[in-house]
Amino acid sequence: MSTxxxxxxxxxxxxxxxxxxxxxxxxxxxxxxxAYLIIRTDAEDGHEGHGFVxxxxxxxxxxxxxxxxxxxxxxGRDAEELLGDMGAAWKLLxxxxxxxxxGPEKGVMHxxxxxxxxxxxxxxxxxxxxPLWDLLARMSPEELVSLVDxxxxxxxxxxxxxxxxxxxxxxxxxxxxxxxxxEGYPGYTTxxxxxxxxDEKLARLAKEAVAEGxxxxxxxxxxxxxxxxxxxxxxxxxxxxxxxxALDANQRWDVAEAIDWVGQLAPYDIAWIEEPxxxxxxxxxxxxxxxxxxxxxxxxxxxxNRVVFKQLLQAGAVGVVQIDAAxxxxxxxNIAILLLAAKFGVRVCPHAGGVGLCExxxxxxxxxxxxxxxxxxxxxxxxxxxxxxxxxxxxDVRDGCYWPPSAPGAGxxxxxxxxxxxxxxxxxxxxxxxxxxxxxx
Amino acid sequence: MSTxxxxxxxxxxxxxxxxxxxxxxxxxxxxxxxAYLIIRTDAEDGHEGHGFVxxxxxxxxxxxxxxxxxxxxxxGRDAEELLGDMGAAWKLLxxxxxxxxxGPEKGVMHxxxxxxxxxxxxxxxxxxxxPLWDLLARMSPEELVSLVDxxxxxxxxxxxxxxxxxxxxxxxxxxxxxxxxxEGYPGYTTxxxxxxxxDEKLARLAKEAVAEGxxxxxxxxxxxxxxxxxxxxxxxxxxxxxxxxALDANQRWDVAEAIDWVGQLAPYDIAWIEEPxxxxxxxxxxxxxxxxxxxxxxxxxxxxNRVVFKQLLQAGAVGVVQIDAAxxxxxxxNIAILLLAAKFGVRVCPHAGGVGLCExxxxxxxxxxxxxxxxxxxxxxxxxxxxxxxxxxxxDVRDGCYWPPSAPGAGxxxxxxxxxxxxxxxxxxxxxxxxxxxxxx
Numbered sequence: 001m002s003t004x005x006x007x008x009x010x011x012x013x014x015x016x017x018x019x020x021x022x023x024x025x026x027x028x029x030x031x032x033x034x035a036y037l038i039i040r041t042d043a044e045d046g047h048e049g050h051g052f053v054x055x056x057x058x059x060x061x062x063x064x065x066x067x068x069x070x071x072x073x074x075x076g077r078d079a080e081e082l083l084g085d086m087g088a089a090w091k092l093l094x095x096x097x098x099x100x101x102x103g104p105e106k107g108v109m110h111x112x113x114x115x116x117x118x119x120x121x122x123x124x125x126x127x128x129x130x131p132l133w134d135l136l137a138r139m140s141p142e143e144l145v146s147l148v149d150x151x152x153x154x155x156x157x158x159x160x161x162x163x164x165x166x167x168x169x170x171x172x173x174x175x176x177x178x179x180x181x182x183e184g185y186p187g188y189t190t191x192x193x194x195x196x197x198x199d200e201k202l203a204r205l206a207k208e209a210v211a212e213g214x215x216x217x218x219x220x221x222x223x224x225x226x227x228x229x230x231x232x233x234x235x236x237x238x239x240x241x242x243x244x245x246a247l248d249a250n251q252r253w254d255v256a257e258a259i260d261w262v263g264q265l266a267p268y269d270i271a272w273i274e275e276p277x278x279x280x281x282x283x284x285x286x287x288x289x290x291x292x293x294x295x296x297x298x299x300x301x302x303x304x305n306r307v308v309f310k311q312l313l314q315a316g317a318v319g320v321v322q323i324d325a326a327x328x329x330x331x332x333x334n335i336a337i338l339l340l341a342a343k344f345g346v347r348v349c350p351h352a353g354g355v356g357l358c359e360x361x362x363x364x365x366x367x368x369x370x371x372x373x374x375x376x377x378x379x380x381x382x383x384x385x386x387x388x389x390x391x392x393x394x395x396d397v398r399d400g401c402y403w404p405p406s407a408p409g410a411g412x413x414x415x416x417x418x419x420x421x422x423x424x425x426x427x428x429x430x431x432x433x434x435x436x437x438x439x440x441x
Numbered sequence: 442m443s444t445x446x447x448x449x450x451x452x453x454x455x456x457x458x459x460x461x462x463x464x465x466x467x468x469x470x471x472x473x474x475x476a477y478l479i480i481r482t483d484a485e486d487g488h489e490g491h492g493f494v495x496x497x498x499x500x501x502x503x504x505x506x507x508x509x510x511x512x513x514x515x516x517g518r519d520a521e522e523l524l525g526d527m528g529a530a531w532k533l534l535x536x537x538x539x540x541x542x543x544g545p546e547k548g549v550m551h552x553x554x555x556x557x558x559x560x561x562x563x564x565x566x567x568x569x570x571x572p573l574w575d576l577l578a579r580m581s582p583e584e585l586v587s588l589v590d591x592x593x594x595x596x597x598x599x600x601x602x603x604x605x606x607x608x609x610x611x612x613x614x615x616x617x618x619x620x621x622x623x624e625g626y627p628g629y630t631t632x633x634x635x636x637x638x639x640d641e642k643l644a645r646l647a648k649e650a651v652a653e654g655x656x657x658x659x660x661x662x663x664x665x666x667x668x669x670x671x672x673x674x675x676x677x678x679x680x681x682x683x684x685x686x687a688l689d690a691n692q693r694w695d696v697a698e699a700i701d702w703v704g705q706l707a708p709y710d711i712a713w714i715e716e717p718x719x720x721x722x723x724x725x726x727x728x729x730x731x732x733x734x735x736x737x738x739x740x741x742x743x744x745x746n747r748v749v750f751k752q753l754l755q756a757g758a759v760g761v762v763q764i765d766a767a768x769x770x771x772x773x774x775n776i777a778i779l780l781l782a783a784k785f786g787v788r789v790c791p792h793a794g795g796v797g798l799c800e801x802x803x804x805x806x807x808x809x810x811x812x813x814x815x816x817x818x819x820x821x822x823x824x825x826x827x828x829x830x831x832x833x834x835x836x837d838v839r840d841g842c843y844w845p846p847s848a849p850g851a852g853x854x855x856x857x858x859x860x861x862x863x864x865x866x867x868x869x870x871x872x873x874x875x876x877x878x879x880x881x882x
Binding site: 026027028029030031055056057058059061062063065066069096097098099100101102103104105106107108109110111151152153154155251254255256277278279280281282283284287302304305307308310311314315 | 468510537540543545547593594695719720728743745756
């Protein structure tokens with residue numbers, strides 16, 4: 001038996017706005033940040049659980065406060081008991097009746113729960129000596145179903161239906177594990193497409209992406225139609241007809257504007273249009289999907305929980321489901337969303353980038369391939385070549401593919417030097433050496 | 442010219458869980474709380490702007506931190522400029538590109554924006570020497586439309602359509618103002634119906650409610666069907682056939698369960714079924730509305746923003762729109778929701794109770810009657826006789842009606858003694874006199 005002895009929180013911020021990396025139509029100057037936590041126990045193995053919420057700067061301290069508001073649920077608890085029933089652990093956090101008022105199941109509080117849940121999974125995977133994707137892919141259908149809270153989704157997916165799907169996928173697991181290790185999991189890159197980049201930089205990075213083996217790139221759009229037409233045409237001319245080009249509007253439009261704007265970019269052969277409008281607008285996405293067909297609509301990085309994903313699928317509003325490792329309440333809720341997507345036969349292409357999102361979300365796609373959908377066709381994980389050096393086990397992306405991590409854990413552990421250097425506002429990057437940053441931010 | 446010199450925050454909590462006031466199927470032991478703020482200026486008039494987020498205990502400190510994250514947007518600003526264009530002030534707060542990531546437009550951050558926006562309105566109304574409802578009801582249609590952010594709702598309501606509706610209502614404003622002052626605005630009471638109360642207490646309070654002039658009461662349901670049938674039957678026997686009985690499930694059910702459960706209570710003549718399922722589930726509410734017709738479905742106290750209200754109306758999912766003064770981003774967004782409800786011809790019956798929600802939301806219904814919908818038929822404001830003594834201008838509810846406040850401001854100012862006594866965790870109620878509370882909470 002061991003006891004959880006600490007839940008330490010950190011406010012980590014990277015001054016990315018200085019380079020306009022990550023700039024898009026709604027986020028002109030993000031400082032990629034993480035409200036980060038470490039769970040410690042008194043076990044002799046010394047394993048820690050690491051997790052985080054990704055934010056883009058201001059408000060990172062609010063997320064840290066939200067994580068602290070959850071601390072009393074796990075501090076002093078028997079670690080084996082908590083990690084032994086992760087479905088119960090999830091409900092313990094999500095169903096706190098007083099904290100629930102602050103959502104329910106959305107926004108700051110829900111994301112904080114996700115960070116804590118993911119940190120528990122990191123600890124559980126390290127203790128098991130397995131990478132998270134493999135830990136999940138070895139669980140029985142019954143164990144997997146027990147992780148999911150089916151409240152509010154039984155009109156689309158019952159526990160019995162989920163169990164049946166998982167049982168049907170079970171015989172092929174071993175074969176797909178072998179394939180995954182041999183083939184990797186496809187990725188696509190957003191590196192060329194940030195809105196703040198010049199045409200020259202866009203073309204250069206698009207060429208590099210193709211040379212690196214990516215078969216899809218993504219461009220940010222939505223600020224100026226004229227600029228978008230020029231940039232998309234330039235990208236198409238640069239990469240040729242065989243590379244897919246996806247577009248991302250980052251919620252910039254209303255329904256009619258989205259349909260019109262996408263119609264004008266469609267001639268350049270668009271792989272999907274991502275976040276055309278508010279992530280809350282299920283009916284709006286359904287109208288847009290109808291209006292821009294056959295261009296598929298993608299969304300998810302800001303979709304708050306399984307209830308909204310359920311509706312997007314029920315309404316036929318999305319052709320691509322974009323799960324995010326740090327938006328919903330962690331691994332458990334993402335399994336619910338993977339099951340929903342599989343039930344509706346819609347492909348999942350995770351959102352990533354930011355800080356640590358690539359490291360975290362790859363586990364979910366790989367688990368999905370081995371044990372849930374059994375499918376990689378048309379599926380790929382977003383990749384942005386940025387800030388990976390801050391992680392203990394950075395992603396291994398080569399030849400346009402994510403290669404399955406073998407290190408035990410959930411991939412979410414940042415190196416301790418980075419935790420110290422980028423601590424806000426007192427770490428050396430913010431307080432000392434770069435005093436000019438402090439005034440700018 | 443005057444400058445905003447301070448935005449002070451307070452963590453105020455009332456130990457209501459000791460009495461089970463406010464208990465329902467999802468919230469067994471709330472401690473009604475307020476993340477509270479005061480805006481101060483250097484103007485000689487000495488007016489302050491007061492606003493708050495209502496919470497039910499734990500996490501109130503997270504809301505206070507969220508309010509503090511907004512402080513830099515108003516501190517040091519020219520008060521006249523900010524208050525002179527409240528539409529711009531709203532956008533300044535909601536469109537902060539970094540903070541937006543924490544929602545967008547939902548949960549902790551959006552509620553904090555609501556508190557700050559409402560505090561600005563309180564200050565503006567005090568400076569104008571008018572109660573908020575009357576300040577709004579004197580604004581021109583053009584001024585009112587300028588308060589609303591139409592982003593994400595133009596597929597249901599354009600600025601031009603809103604302007605047209607407001608112009609059509611303008612000639613009747615004076616007559617309705619006179620009627621409002623003479624007749625009051627109907628209320629209904631939830632005081633008898635909390636789930637923690639005994640049958641005897643329920644019956645006694647129901648009788649008292651009728652004696653006090655209320656024509657509708659509301660009961661909490663959803664924990665046990667057997668208990669619900671007994672309690673609803675008892676309430677019906679107690680109040681007779683002429684008093685409306687509404688039911689509130691506080692999000693307890695999935696879709697099929699809601700339809701079944703409400704079907705079994707429908708014989709007792711139900712005025713509406715409130716929050717049958719997740720507030721995020723537009724399609725679920727639409728299915729329930731169809732399944733329980735002709736019982737109307739009501740929701741709104743947890744509906745996160747105008748985008749979800751828009752869809753509930755588009756889908757025919759609600760027969761009663763329940764705005765809340767402290768859930769969405771304040772007065773401006775509630776005006777958007779009032780306009781949407783008027784466009785779709787759906788009645789608005791605000792959620793209230795908690796701490797200060799009655800004091801705040803009455804202004805919105807009264808403004809709606811005078812200047813937007815022009816209608817009081819079937820409309821009423823929830824009333825719970827609880828914690829009003831902590832406000833400088835408590836509601837005046839008599840003969841089953843809310844009587845229009847005449848004091849300048851938005852009704853949101855708590856008396857300073859209460860701010861001191863109920864301050865958490867250091868105020869005397871929590872730290873000293875009642876040491877037993879501290880251990881219990």
